[in-house]
Amino acid sequence: xxxxxxxxxxxxxxxxxxxVPYHSFSFSHxxxxxxxxxxxxxxxxxxxxxxxxxxxxxxxxxxxxxxxAFRFPHASFLGIDLAEKQIDEGVKQITDLKLNNIELRHxxxxxxxxxxxxxxxxICHGVYSWVDDHVKEKILQICRENLTSNGVAYVSYNTLxxxxxxxxxxxxxxxxxxxxxxxxxKALQARSVLKFISDGLxxxxxxxxxxLRSEINLLxxxxxxxxxxxxxxxxxxxxxxYQFIERANAQNLSYLSDAFLPTMFxxxxxxxxxxxLNKINNIIIIGQYMDFVRNQRFRCTLLCHQDxxxxxxxRTKDIENFxxxxxxxPQDPNFSAAQIQEGKExxxxxxxxxxxxxxxxxxxxxxxxxxxxxKPIHYNALCEKIASRGTLKDIAAIKNLxxxxxxxxxxxxxxxxxxxxxxxxxxxxxxEKPYVCPLIRYQGQRQNHVTNQRHEPxxxxxxxxxxxxxxxxxxxxxxxxxxxxxxxxxxxxLVLDENKQQIKDKEESDKRIxxxxxxxxxxxxxxxxxxxxT
Numbered sequence: 353x354x355x356x357x358x359x360x361x362x363x364x365x366x367x368x369x370x371x372v373p374y375h376s377f378s379f380s381h382x383x384x385x386x387x388x389x390x391x392x393x394x395x396x397x398x399x400x401x402x403x404x405x406x407x408x409x410x411x412x413x414x415x416x417x418x419x420x421a422f423r424f425p426h427a428s429f430l431g432i433d434l435a436e437k438q439i440d441e442g443v444k445q446i447t448d449l450k451l452n453n454i455e456l457r458h459x460x461x462x463x464x465x466x467x468x469x470x471x472x473x474x475i476c477h478g479v480y481s482w483v484d485d486h487v488k489e490k491i492l493q494i495c496r497e498n499l500t501s502n503g504v505a506y507v508s509y510n511t512l513x514x515x516x517x518x519x520x521x522x523x524x525x526x527x528x529x530x531x532x533x534x535x536x537x538k539a540l541q542a543r544s545v546l547k548f549i550s551d552g553l554x555x556x557x558x559x560x561x562x563x564l565r566s567e568i569n570l571l572x573x574x575x576x577x578x579x580x581x582x583x584x585x586x587x588x589x590x591x592x593x594y595q596f597i598e599r600a601n602a603q604n605l606s607y608l609s610d611a612f613l614p615t616m617f618x619x620x621x622x623x624x625x626x627x628x629l630n631k632i633n634n635i636i637i638i639g640q641y642m643d644f645v646r647n648q649r650f651r652c653t654l655l656c657h658q659d660x661x662x663x664x665x666x667r668t669k670d671i672e673n674f675x676x677x678x679x680x681x682p683q684d685p686n687f688s689a690a691q692i693q694e695g696k697e698x699x700x701x702x703x704x705x706x707x708x709x710x711x712x713x714x715x716x717x718x719x720x721x722x723x724x725x726x727k728p729i730h731y732n733a734l735c736e737k738i739a740s741r742g743t744l745k746d747i748a749a750i751k752n753l754x755x756x757x758x759x760x761x762x763x764x765x766x767x768x769x770x771x772x773x774x775x776x777x778x779x780x781x782x783x784e785k786p787y788v789c790p791l792i793r794y795q796g797q798r799q800n801h802v803t804n805q806r807h808e809p810x811x812x813x814x815x816x817x818x819x820x821x822x823x824x825x826x827x828x829x830x831x832x833x834x835x836x837x838x839x840x841x842x843x844x845x846l847v848l849d850e851n852k853q854q855i856k857d858k859e860e861s862d863k864r865i866x867x868x869x870x871x872x873x874x875x876x877x878x879x880x881x882x883x884x885x886t
Contacts, residue, residue: 375577376415376438378803381611381652383420384473387504389674389773390609390654395663397502399472402426407471407498409464409491410479414442414456419803421454422791429454430471432464449794462490466497474498474505477652481510482587488599495655496603505655506611514649515590521567522583524549529584539576542584546571593651594640604658607636611652617765620705621645635664668755668762675728675775676760678721680707680768689741692716702768713750714758716742721769725878728775731760778805778880782873786832787825787885796820804880815872818845825885833869840865
């Protein structure tokens, strides 16, 4: 039943989101395939995405859900949102794409009931902190009532203590714009007061001024849409991690993991802190201390039913069940097979983490992972490649060595590699007749970003937008170059030199067009946009 207070909240939020629709993007860490992987890692038996039922609370226009439905036609998807304009936009996209496994519904979260049935995965991204307590409770109630016994719920939220400083800036913007109703003017004035403060503190070297300038600089790069909904929304209530878990526990839900494994890993902290925290036998208390140490401002938490047995005693060999995606990079950008040498130190980095590898077989393993260019490779396939290229040929011996020396499981928690349960369909090399799936081609005609095969949002360059409609697998690279030349001749594209000046000489222009087209296609391959025709 909708209370008077929550009805008022809904009216306010609906008005805000209809006035300025929230940009609807894909978020790879919310993808059921990712949630499946983490649940499997901690010994649950989740439903494979291929036949799963998925619910998203606060789906906007379906930017996150529609690509899932397109790529997994035998799964079913339901999204609900309070913003009718956004739902209408999403429904049009579903109709255009002829998808019959997804429904977007204009509906309040508080009116969602058990009668809707059970879902294997429930996603609630960017909603929890922006609604009142009644809706917060309802979100967790839905996770309890509508989640299958082995299901996984994803809920993201702003956290303290990290939001303390940001909240001061939010309150400054809100106070400065309190009498402004027009959204564009409100965003403009919010930027104005941020610039005023930043300029005024230009010569102030105090720690407070440094932090304030840093936060203001980050906000100044965000879109008006982000400012209005994430910072100037009528509701924005950060919470401590332990408080969120207490609320989840009250609904008979348990903490499974964070969507980002490195967030959970004490080994990413200084050794003295890590050693002390590891003496604590409570993952929630450890997580809360880590949030204080890192000044955590946002969390993406996975929940499951309390009667699930979560195994946190992971073994190094558990990594053998997964695909591995390299996230780190060799410190030497020219790292190659010629540098592999027993006892020699080869360094790999990710964020503030450095891994030093001295064993030659482990060095070869890292080289192979780097050569995949972020394309996932199964652990068993990695071992087979090591056997074919290295001096050690016995697969069992290779696995033992990798587990003992390299410890890929530890690397996953450190962030150097990402683990997956399946390998997405995309090419890292440009074929003679490049192909992009119909979803991406459709998105490219309507907006300036698309969802790649890894479920990541990719901003489009002007040349890529021109090429996309022709990337249906029927045009050769030379044909695409000629198509681009035609667009330039018709004045639809400009060819610029290094100084951003238009190149008018036809011979030079044609050379640049060929170069730019090939570079654009290579970048598309790196961005996981190209795939095999299906």
